[in-house]
Amino acid sequence: MENEVDITPPLPPWEKTFMERLQDAGYYTGAVGKIHMIRPKGYHETALTGGKGVRWTQARGQNIGPAPLGQKYAAWLEKKHPGGYEEIYEQRRKPEYHQDKTAIVNVLPEEEYVEYWIAEEAKNFLRKRKESSRPFLLWVGFCGPHGPFDPPKRYAEMYSPANMPLPKTFSPERYKNPEQEIKTLKKVIAYYYAMMTCIDDRVGSIIDELKKNGQRENTIIVFTSDHGEMLGDKNRFGKGCFYEPV
Template sequence: MSKPNTLVICSDQHHPLMTGYRGHPSVKTPNLDQLADDGTYFSRAYCNSPVCTPSRMSFITGKYVSQIDNWFIGCPLDPNEMTWARRLDRADIPSTMLGKMDFCGDYQDGGFTEHKILERRPAFDPYPRNTPMDSRLKGYIRPDKRKHIENAGIRSDVKTDGTNGHDDRYGFYDHDCIVTDWAVDYIKNKGNEQKSDPWAIYVGLLYPHWPFTVPKKYFDMYYNDPSLIQYPHDANFPNDDLHPALKRFQSSLNLGEITEYQLKKVIASYYGMITALDEMIGTIIQELKEQGLYDNTYIVYMSDHGESLGEHGLFYKQCSYEGSVGVPLIVKGPALPKGQQVDNPVTLVDLYPTIMDMAGLETEPDRPGTSLIPLIQNKTDKHTEYAFSEYHGNFFQQDWYMLVKGEYKYTYYMKERPSLFNIKDDPKEMNDLARDPVYNSVLKEFEVLLRSIVNPEEVSYRSKKDLGLIGPDGEDYTETLTTKELEDKIKKGMFPDEPGFPVWQ
């Protein structure tokens, strides 16, 4: 048999528990369920930063966000950073990127042999920023987040070119249909070539990312049967039981009161997007089977981060609750065990050494991840014991760092108290143990571990400096400046009028 091929499918914003194979009682995902039956799924998989660009730049380089200084959407990746796509290309294994990957600005190929994308991600210009990024200042409110809730439901029945997916009328259905067709054509061509040379393809789909709009048949599938709607836990708007940093996050989202009717529409739309996504993945896998390539192809399915979907009174990602920072992850391949669940904590930086392992290549020693293949094959018990994630982006004035180890999840909030959850006994993260003196020793152990991985103060300073949040005299604008004051200073010419969010030129 020829050397195996590699197919990586990455969705966007898929809650880790919302699939059939994870036991969700309502969401229909027959194709992902079959893939999990044919491979191994990970029950404790996490992204390394729960927002699009940093997460993707982390797993494409196999490095933590703080190793590559990719703090937020709009922060470009250094083109000199090695990616697994470039490693494959240099090893004469052609690598192809189809769809969303999120390289920012002029650097879009990421080392892939060839690439096709619909929506390009802009970079901040200039960068590092001269003007403070407003979304990390006191008083920041983002009004469109409420609108996504209000506009959830059936998408307009038109066919677009796939480049306007953030429009609440359309969402990303057309984008994903186009990218799916690209992937099917690629696989069909590989089958027709009848060559034994291995290849690798990355397919970047955008469902179930907001807007919460989906074709009618998928919406009706769930909305018309109330028994299928599973309402989120602790869905209080506002939620007084949240950590202070999360209270500010909820306030910045400007969600206001959300009715059961609105929640039902959002949930039905989100479930529908997952089922539509599953059908597209099924189409890609079916083409592999028809071309006789399925058995000799490694397949990875994962998402770049999760979606809170109302849990704890929150939507979207950005926080360290399970629904946001957790991700679905399935690995299937030739000679790998089938129908297996792995409970070790893993993160997406493990994908780089895993893909190197699949290709028979060595991983550079500066990568913090570990190949998942020995773990899948039950040939090691020495896989990294912890999962690490960090966040330096919008809605949070201060950075946070998360560790999962054993039965605990620890989040270190800069300049505030930490949080601690026993996610084995308290999987919905309702009881923060950090305020109980009994757990002081556990908190200390986690902080020691954190500081062995990263210097949180130094990383926080670097991230703020790049995002324009540290003044020339060392002033930390996240503590001293409000969004209203920034607006006034821009009008007076004290700061340049740089967009708060990157704009494509």
């Protein structure tokens, strides 16, 4: 059962998270975006998304539809762009979206991309805490640069696939069509960089909000990640191995 990620059991109720310990110390805590706690513990308020990757069941050939990006994002998107959620749903149902090396331009306008919503929710949290002297913790989890690699159009055009360097450990001769594999990998790398740039910009907008609210000087910012991405190293993609890039 543990191998089926869609039904992995939640954290036991008796386990105390560091967010709960911060609450005990007087902190007001919030989380926006993607977190891996099935039942969030230790937050006074949340605005969460689901993941953007293909489900374990889909990877095994059982096409049960796209991974959800979460009800709150879907509701926001439907209000901002009626039919928008259906557009990304239909894009995710395309066969090419379910491949390990998916590189495709997101169908939504840039300002409706999920990373924008996450950043806006983070800024909303900061605005509400602006007048409070109570310390806070805000967990911001972006969905990218996780595969499938689907940056907004402007970011997708920032990096030319032709200029992307290949990993030193990538061996195209192992494939039946080496030229096509090289072309595919270069596009994946370019779109990976595009997604990172998009997230960098969103992080910058959050930091700007801290400065605007007079919160930057007494706020500690911690950057962390749950895993890396093979991105063609040793001819592998994703996170399901024990090599150093992951």
